[in-house]
Amino acid sequence: MKRRDYLKNMGLSSLGLAVFNPDEKAIENLESAKVPVKRPNGRTQEEAEMEARLQAEVFLNKHELDTITILSDIIIPADGKSGSASQSGVTAFIEFIVKDKPEFKTPMRGGLRWLDSESNKRFGKKFIEITAAQRINIVDDIAYPGTAPKHLSQGVSFFTLMRNLTATGFFSSKMGIADLEYKGNTPNQWNGVPDDVLKQYGLSYDA
Amino acid sequence: MINSSIYIQSQQEVFDVVIVGSGAGGGMAAHTLTKAGAKVCVLEAGQPFDPADPKDMTQLKWPYESLRRGASSSLRNFGDFDAAYGGWDIEGEPYTRKDGTKFDWFRSRMVGGRTNHWGRISLRFGPDDFKRKSIDGLGDDWPIGYDDVKPYYDKVDKMIGVFGTNEGLRNNPDGFFLPPPKPRLHELMIKKANKALGIPTYPSRMSMLTKPINNERGQCFYCGQCNRGCSAYADFSSSSVLIKPAAATGNLTMLPFAMAREVLTDPATGLATGVSYVHTGTMQEYTVKGKIVVLAASAGETARLLLNSKSSRFPNGLANSSGVVGKYLNDSTGASRSAIIPSLFNRKRYNEDGVGGMHIYTPWWLDNAKLDFPRGYHIEYGGGMGMPNYGFGWGIEGLNGRENFTRDGLKKAAGGYGATLKEDYRRFYGSYVSFAGRGEPVVREDNYCEIDPNVVDKYGIPVLRFNYKWSDYEVKQAKHMQETFEEIIHAMGGEPMGKKPGADSNYGLADPGRIIHEVGTARMGDNKNTSVLNSNCQAHDVKNLFVADAAPFVSQGDKNATWTILALSLRTSEYIIDQRKKGNL
Numbered sequence: 001m002k003r004r005d006y007l008k009n010m011g012l013s014s015l016g017l018a019v020f021n022p023d024e025k026a027i028e029n030l031e032s033a034k035v036p037v038k039r040p041n042g043r044t045q046e047e048a049e050m051e052a053r054l055q056a057e058v059f060l061n062k063h064e065l066d067t068i069t070i071l072s073d074i075i076i077p078a079d080g081k082s083g084s085a086s087q088s089g090v091t092a093f094i095e096f097i098v099k100d101k102p103e104f105k106t107p108m109r110g111g112l113r114w115l116d117s118e119s120n121k122r123f124g125k126k127f128i129e130i131t132a133a134q135r136i137n138i139v140d141d142i143a144y145p146g147t148a149p150k151h152l153s154q155g156v157s158f159f160t161l162m163r164n165l166t167a168t169g170f171f172s173s174k175m176g177i178a179d180l181e182y183k184g185n186t187p188n189q190w191n192g193v194p195d196d197v198l199k200q201y202g203l204s205y206d207a
Numbered sequence: 208m209i210n211s212s213i214y215i216q217s218q219q220e221v222f223d224v225v226i227v228g229s230g231a232g233g234g235m236a237a238h239t240l241t242k243a244g245a246k247v248c249v250l251e252a253g254q255p256f257d258p259a260d261p262k263d264m265t266q267l268k269w270p271y272e273s274l275r276r277g278a279s280s281s282l283r284n285f286g287d288f289d290a291a292y293g294g295w296d297i298e299g300e301p302y303t304r305k306d307g308t309k310f311d312w313f314r315s316r317m318v319g320g321r322t323n324h325w326g327r328i329s330l331r332f333g334p335d336d337f338k339r340k341s342i343d344g345l346g347d348d349w350p351i352g353y354d355d356v357k358p359y360y361d362k363v364d365k366m367i368g369v370f371g372t373n374e375g376l377r378n379n380p381d382g383f384f385l386p387p388p389k390p391r392l393h394e395l396m397i398k399k400a401n402k403a404l405g406i407p408t409y410p411s412r413m414s415m416l417t418k419p420i421n422n423e424r425g426q427c428f429y430c431g432q433c434n435r436g437c438s439a440y441a442d443f444s445s446s447s448v449l450i451k452p453a454a455a456t457g458n459l460t461m462l463p464f465a466m467a468r469e470v471l472t473d474p475a476t477g478l479a480t481g482v483s484y485v486h487t488g489t490m491q492e493y494t495v496k497g498k499i500v501v502l503a504a505s506a507g508e509t510a511r512l513l514l515n516s517k518s519s520r521f522p523n524g525l526a527n528s529s530g531v532v533g534k535y536l537n538d539s540t541g542a543s544r545s546a547i548i549p550s551l552f553n554r555k556r557y558n559e560d561g562v563g564g565m566h567i568y569t570p571w572w573l574d575n576a577k578l579d580f581p582r583g584y585h586i587e588y589g590g591g592m593g594m595p596n597y598g599f600g601w602g603i604e605g606l607n608g609r610e611n612f613t614r615d616g617l618k619k620a621a622g623g624y625g626a627t628l629k630e631d632y633r634r635f636y637g638s639y640v641s642f643a644g645r646g647e648p649v650v651r652e653d654n655y656c657e658i659d660p661n662v663v664d665k666y667g668i669p670v671l672r673f674n675y676k677w678s679d680y681e682v683k684q685a686k687h688m689q690e691t692f693e694e695i696i697h698a699m700g701g702e703p704m705g706k707k708p709g710a711d712s713n714y715g716l717a718d719p720g721r722i723i724h725e726v727g728t729a730r731m732g733d734n735k736n737t738s739v740l741n742s743n744c745q746a747h748d749v750k751n752l753f754v755a756d757a758a759p760f761v762s763q764g765d766k767n768a769t770w771t772i773l774a775l776s777l778r779t780s781e782y783i784i785d786q787r788k789k790g791n792l
Binding site: 144 | 253267429430592601619620625
């Protein structure tokens with residue numbers, strides 16, 4: 001295949017889900033009785049069916065998702081370089097991933113309930129109803145595993161899970177990848193480490 | 208609906224050759240035999256796959272095009288974009304283990320099999336790898352040597368394409384190499400550290416086309432995503448590089464969704480007459496007839512098929528008068544460690560995707576006479592500014608509280624939140640390196656797979672039961688790997704991640720099967736009482752039955768198996784052509 005042909009071919013499909021044609025004939029269902037699920041590009045028929053099931057499932061409720069939005073923005077706020085976790089779509093990512101990885105379901109639901117319970121103890125209201133300063137009062141006690149009060153250890157575990165899911169969701173989003181300045185995922189010619197970088201590290205290709 | 212006419216029609220024909228499996232071995236056999244003019248039918252249990260077809264293609268997709276941001280799922284165990292349909296557990300296709308032993312079995316259900324996602328590390332076995340018993344008294348020698356296989360390695364290099372360098376190393380032989388990609392930054396740092404430690408480092412040897420070799424396949428464009436399958440066919444997978452041109456000859460009948468049940472034999476002559484299979488979609492049963500049958504279903508599936516092909520003439524399974532089928536199963540040893548390199552914090556950003564995988568590697572370099580274990584391992588290196596996806600930033604609370612890991616060199620409390628945390632992720636990006644050892648175990652008769660007497664899969668085919676244990680040899684080898692990794696990490700000024708794996712975890716030695724290099728279940732040999740196949744991979748008991756995957760391997764080598772599977776399959780295919788011409792088959 002000529003280079004320009006595969007680049008052309010790739011250009012079309014590298015748009016990924018964006019080129020999914022809703023009118024495209026779904027691939028033949030192996031069992032005719034099954035309700036057809038359209039197969040998007042890059043997915044097998046089995047995957048398309050599994051993802052349709054997961055997307056139809058409702059697990060986290062509105063209050064839980066609102067709390068996740070607030071917490072995720074405390075963990076990754078907007079700054080001069082990029083937006084916040086929720087602006088990058090972290091809430092929707094967490095909504096999906098706890099269904100996809102069911103081992104997160106109870107730690108997430110229970111952790112959110114733990115947070116509301118702690119908030120109630122301290123301020124008589126749920127976490128989303130207290131002030132920004134009051135939220136930080138709680139977060140400061142559960143955000144540092146090495147120094148957190150022992151009796152809040154379950155809160156620390158929950159916050160660690162939230163930090164990990166938030167970071168993974170943010171930095172795998174379009175916004176987060178731009179923030180990290182990842183330059184790849186595009187056809188190119190690798191010619192080695194740039195000269196200024198070699199110089200910075202005192203390395204060379206001749207050694 | 209599935210077009211079933213091809214399945215019905217193929218029952219009417221008597222093929223010259225029926226091949227079970229379309230991976231490295233089956234693909235090479237199909238390619239060689241169809242080019243020679245033979246009418247060939249290939250049975251593949253999985254579905255069609257073409258990485259250039261937008262329906263199948265995942266190359267150059269972004270993590271946010273995946274609902275799970277590239278995480279693995281039960282249907283793709285190596286991540287949401289990885290080109291391996293199937294995995295460690297396939298619904299309705301169980302396998303079992305005996306007496307609490309461990310073995311994990313990775314299966315890809317697709318045309319091209321496991322070559323679609325493999326690491327493309329393409330290493331020849333060397334002269335010593337065929338003659339280990341003569342060297343250390345353990346295991347067995349192969350009935351053939353490097354000189355018997357060398358011409359076929361040479362042909363495979365030229366036909367498929369592999370980059371690397373000729374270094375004149377005795378047991379890591381030279382080949383016909385395309386230019387290797389230059390090392391990345393962390394690879395130059397590893398090379399420098401290794402030089403100080405006396406550990407050799409060479410350009411890796413992998414099957415990506417850094418230069419075009421024909422008009423059918425493109426050139427590598429350095430996206431680093433070979434495991435997703437290449438839309439330019441610039442890396443080796445059996446589906447793109449062997450099956451596709453085999454189909455173009457017009458001599459190939461490719462039957463996907465065809466799960467082989469048994470090899471059929473003539474009760475009078477004892478010769479193979481074809482293969483029965485079930486269509487995995489319609490559950491219809493079919494048979495396909497052939498003058499010659501080649502099994503290339505993977506070491507595990509080939510043994511399963513032989514053992515399940517029982518008849519009054521072959522009560523212990525086909526080609527198993529020796530009782531050796533399923534025995535001498537062995538997988539590479541594997542252990543790994545990762546580290547963070549503080550001098551790489553806040554590094555300058557540029558595209559260093561490169562080829563999919565490492566640009567440098569370390570072949571085995573030590574003398575076992577001075578060590579407390581036999582056999583060696585090679586080291587694979589990872590790292591760099593890869594595409595962030597699911598898992599990025601996970602566990603930062605174990606990192607950002609360390610001494611000198613902050614921007615101003617001060618210590619801060621681990622974990623945290625907010626602007627300074629966000630800054631930590633940026634600082635650490637691209638400063639990880641990883642080390643993986645892949646070594647040779649000592650083959651044992653009592654590591655085996657057999658038919659589980661009680662369990663069948665959803666097609667009613669009896670399943671494999673594994674029995675596998677590592678010995679002290681492999682555990683000591685893993686210990687040595689861990690010590691080497693730490694030496695390199697410290698020489699780089701790095702900090703190892705996590706606790707050093709100790710005796711309680713066999714020094715991080717991966718469970719059997721996890722390295723996905725299983726070989727040896729129908730080994731070749733000159734003695735028909737202690738081997739299944741002769742030195743041409745022809746069954747001692749059934750002269751028109753051949754094996755063309757890793758089942759014939761007598762031992763593993765501290766190399767990856769694929770290049771040797773390809774060379775042996777080519778050699779066996781040429782033997783078949785020769786014997787047909789002479790009228791012996």
